[in-house]
Amino acid sequence: MFDVVIIGAGPAGASAALFTAKAGKKTVVIDNDKSVTKRAWLENHYGVAEISGPDLVEVGKKQASKFGAELVHATVTNVSKGESGFKVETDQGEFEAKHVIVATGMMADLAEMVGLTTKAGTEPRVKTILDVDAAGKTNIEGIWAAGTIAGVSMHTIITAGDGAKVAINVISEINGERYVDHDMIKS
Numbered sequence: 001m002f003d004v005v006i007i008g009a010g011p012a013g014a015s016a017a018l019f020t021a022k023a024g025k026k027t028v029v030i031d032n033d034k035s036v037t038k039r040a041w042l043e044n045h046y047g048v049a050e051i052s053g054p055d056l057v058e059v060g061k062k063q064a065s066k067f068g069a070e071l072v073h074a075t076v077t078n079v080s081k082g083e084s085g086f087k088v089e090t091d092q093g094e095f096e097a098k099h100v101i102v103a104t105g106m107m108a109d110l111a112e113m114v115g116l117t118t119k120a121g122t123e124p125r126v127k128t129i130l131d132v133d134a135a136g137k138t139n140i141e142g143i144w145a146a147g148t149i150a151g152v153s154m155h156t157i158i159t160a161g162d163g164a165k166v167a168i169n170v171i172s173e174i175n176g177e178r179y180v181d182h183d184m185i186k187s
């Protein structure tokens with residue numbers, strides 16, 4: 001049983017996984033390698049002078065796995081609520097988790113199939129998004145959403161930031177108190 005299953009390893013999903021894994025939460029990220037970010041050339045990602053989308057996505061995955069997040073290359077086909085958590089079905093097997101973070105970018109098909117409330121997108125070229133509250137919670141308790149699919153502005157610094165925000169909310173809910181992840185320069 002994982003603490004968190006994250007669907008999507010683009011900037012939103014991998015950023016969320018970095019935080020949940022670094023907080024010691026048993027994390028798996030499931031991704032089928034169709035990130036739109038792979039077509040981007042980035043010169044507006046704060047703190048990084050310039051980087052290609054594919055490189056940003058790879059660095060993000062490495063950061064998450066450095067802290068123990070498992071990365072699985074598969075397509076999620078269904079998410080259903082079970083007794084003790086959620087069953088996440090993929091074309092490469094099943095996973096169980098207490099919490100699920102949906103970070104599927106512009107792809108809303110799975111979310112609609114699972115019964116998550118959707119609405120029309122408000123960002124250019126984004127057709128459908130999930131109806132989430134300010135914390136990133138969907139209409140199904142325990143399923144959260146982050147990044148493009150949660151309706152934020154479609155920019156890597158924002159989708160990655162939203163992934164981090166939602167992860168901190170999930171960690172805080174699991175811990176029962178607000179979570180902070182600060183490291184200091186070793187003197």
Ligand SMILES: Cc1cc2nc3c(=O)[nH]c(=O)nc-3n(C[C@H](O)[C@H](O)[C@H](O)COP(=O)(O)OP(=O)(O)OC[C@H]3O[C@@H](n4cnc5c(N)ncnc54)[C@H](O)[C@@H]3O)c2cc1C
Pocket residue numbers: 007008009010011012013030031032033034035036037038039040041042043044045053074075076077103104105106107110146147148149153154155156157159160
């Ligand atoms: C051509 C182009 C240029 C861009 N240039 C810039 C730029 O200069 N600056 C900038 O800030 N942003 C730019 N962007 C936008 C940026 O790429 C996106 O905004 C963004 O970061 C999306 O992040 P995300 O994590 O929400 O989605 P994505 O990066 O799309 O990640 C979603 C992931 O979910 C996976 N997934 C979806 N459904 C499933 C499923 N059922 N099972 C398993 N995996 C699934 C996909 O394979 C994908 O890897 C550009 C985008 C494009 C297309």
